[in-house]
Amino acid sequence: MKNTERDGRLAGTQIAGSMLETIGGTPIVAMRRLMEVEQLPCVLAVKNETANPGGSAKDRPALQMVLDAEASGELRPGGTIVEPTSGNTGVGLAIVAAQRGYKCVFVTTDKVAPEKIALLRAYGAEVIVCPVAVAPEDERSYYKVAERVTIERGAYRPNQYANPSNPKAHELTTGPEIWEQTNGRITHFVAGAGTSGTITGVARYLKRQNPAIQVVVADPDRSVFSGGSGRPYLVEGVGEDFYPAAWEPKMYDRVIPVTDLEAFTTARRVSQTEGLLIGGSGGLAMAAGLVVAREAGPEDIVVVLNPDSGRGYLSRVYNDEWMAKNGFLEMRGTVVRDLVDARSTIIYVSPETTVRDTIGLMRTHGISQVPVCQGEPPFAPAEIMGSVHEASLLAGGQMDDPQWLGRSVAEIMRPALATVGIGETLEAAAMRLEGSSALVVLEGGRSRCILSRSDVLSWYEQQA
Ligand SMILES: Cc1ncc(COP(=O)(O)O)c(C=O)c1O
Numbered sequence: 264m265k266n267t268e269r270d271g272r273l274a275g276t277q278i279a280g281s282m283l284e285t286i287g288g289t290p291i292v293a294m295r296r297l298m299e300v301e302q303l304p305c306v307l308a309v310k311n312e313t314a315n316p317g318g319s320a321k322d323r324p325a326l327q328m329v330l331d332a333e334a335s336g337e338l339r340p341g342g343t344i345v346e347p348t349s350g351n352t353g354v355g356l357a358i359v360a361a362q363r364g365y366k367c368v369f370v371t372t373d374k375v376a377p378e379k380i381a382l383l384r385a386y387g388a389e390v391i392v393c394p395v396a397v398a399p400e401d402e403r404s405y406y407k408v409a410e411r412v413t414i415e416r417g418a419y420r421p422n423q424y425a426n427p428s429n430p431k432a433h434e435l436t437t438g439p440e441i442w443e444q445t446n447g448r449i450t451h452f453v454a455g456a457g458t459s460g461t462i463t464g465v466a467r468y469l470k471r472q473n474p475a476i477q478v479v480v481a482d483p484d485r486s487v488f489s490g491g492s493g494r495p496y497l498v499e500g501v502g503e504d505f506y507p508a509a510w511e512p513k514m515y516d517r518v519i520p521v522t523d524l525e526a527f528t529t530a531r532r533v534s535q536t537e538g539l540l541i542g543g544s545g546g547l548a549m550a551a552g553l554v555v556a557r558e559a560g561p562e563d564i565v566v567v568l569n570p571d572s573g574r575g576y577l578s579r580v581y582n583d584e585w586m587a588k589n590g591f592l593e594m595r596g597t598v599v600r601d602l603v604d605a606r607s608t609i610i611y612v613s614p615e616t617t618v619r620d621t622i623g624l625m626r627t628h629g630i631s632q633v634p635v636c637q638g639e640p641p642f643a644p645a646e647i648m649g650s651v652h653e654a655s656l657l658a659g660g661q662m663d664d665p666q667w668l669g670r671s672v673a674e675i676m677r678p679a680l681a682t683v684g685i686g687e688t689l690e691a692a693a694m695r696l697e698g699s700s701a702l703v704v705l706e707g708g709r710s711r712c713i714l715s716r717s718d719v720l721s722w723y724e725q726q727a
Contacts, residue, residue, distance in 0.1 A: 305559035527580045589644065
């Protein structure tokens with residue numbers, strides 16, 4: 264029997280014709296306990312995109328992009344799809360590709376949680392992991408690698424950042440669903456923006472129905488959308504260091520910056536109080552949603568879009584050790600903060616600094632090691648690239664060679680200094696200092712200062 268004949272047999276049943284038919288139609292759920300605890304005047308509800316088969320909002324644009332590429336002839340039967348993605352779009356594309364007979368190659372960065380990469384591979388996709396701490400124009404950047412692989416394999420590249428089918432998917436499905444599910448009574452829509460497909464697509468539809476609906480962008484506080492440079496922040500999938508094609512400022516009434524700390528603690532709070540397991544970007548959207556809801560009136564309905572599940576972040580946002588190491592949790596007893604409270608600067612060198620200048624800097628500050636970091640402080644952990652130590656400078660015995668002194672530290676640097684969370688115990692820091700001459704102290708996921716062995720020794724000495 265052919266599938267077309269089988270489809271006829273499904274008529275009148277509630278059996279979906281394939282996984283593709285289960286994309287969309289996600290529920291909106293009131294945040295009952297949060298509304299109560301916060302004594303919110305309005306209704307605060309979540310459009311829960313984890314109910315999609317791939318577990319995220321990205322199933323929608325994935326399907327739309329493939330359908331539109333088939334229609335335009337860009338994607339032919341048995342073809343290959345190549346996309347640089349932080350995970351969710353990959354899952355969506357992998358589901359659509361499996362069902363429609365395409366191969367998938369995904370290019371991603373080492374900032375992405377390892378579970379997400381394993382997940383893409385589980386769907387049968389090939390995944391190429393690139394370093395996050397390189398400029399977009401660098402040949403190793405994930406944008407560049409994706410370009411190269413697309414050409415080499417004669418593949419179709421959906422390019423969610425520039426593809427109009429991405430916002431179109433949300434304009435055709437997510438927006439109308441929210442309008443109908445709230446009976447046209449939605450007053451505020453809050454979502455994070457990465458490609459901006461979700462927020463723009465939903466905004467286009469909702470504003471056509473009622474231009475008074477407030478559309479609010481929740482944004483990592485260093486991303487360009489809220490006026491930052493695009494770094495550093497650790498929440499995944501949202502915020503950018505450039506403006507994607509779908510970014511349409513006239514569609515948004517407000518942009519609310521949210522720190523990693525607020526995003527992660529809100530994610531944990533929603534999971535624990537509502538039984539809705541959300542990821543870091545869902546926490547970010549909810550943190551902004553709470554800001555909006557606290558200011559709203561009794562007639563208002565605030566809908567926050569939750570893009571994906573906390574299951575993809577069990578080793579990060581939901582791991583106490585990771586949270587503490589990155590400076591998001593405070594331990595009991597004497598903690599690193601007690602030693603470094605007054606310090607807020609980090610002495611560092613850039614990868615292109617010469618060996619000569621590095622030695623000069625270390626002498627000026629009377630320090631015996633210095634981290635090599637990409638960009639401007641504060642640094643995200645992935646931007647702390649290596650270290651230079653007095654011992655390693657002397658080790659080569661090339662000090663009198665003037666050419667060697669003129670080289671960049673990137674050529675001679677050693678592995679990065681270990682890190683310690685500002686809320687971790689002094690004991691934990693002391694143990695880590697056995698293997699690292701100094702530690703980079705992280706607060707809220709960003710570098711704050713350096714903690715050296717002598718800092719810890721003199722603290723103990725003063726206490727004695
Ligand atoms: C986890 C997560 N949240 C939010 C977004 C943002 O959605 P959009 O790209 O439609 O702006 C993404 C996008 O990749 C994401 O992966």
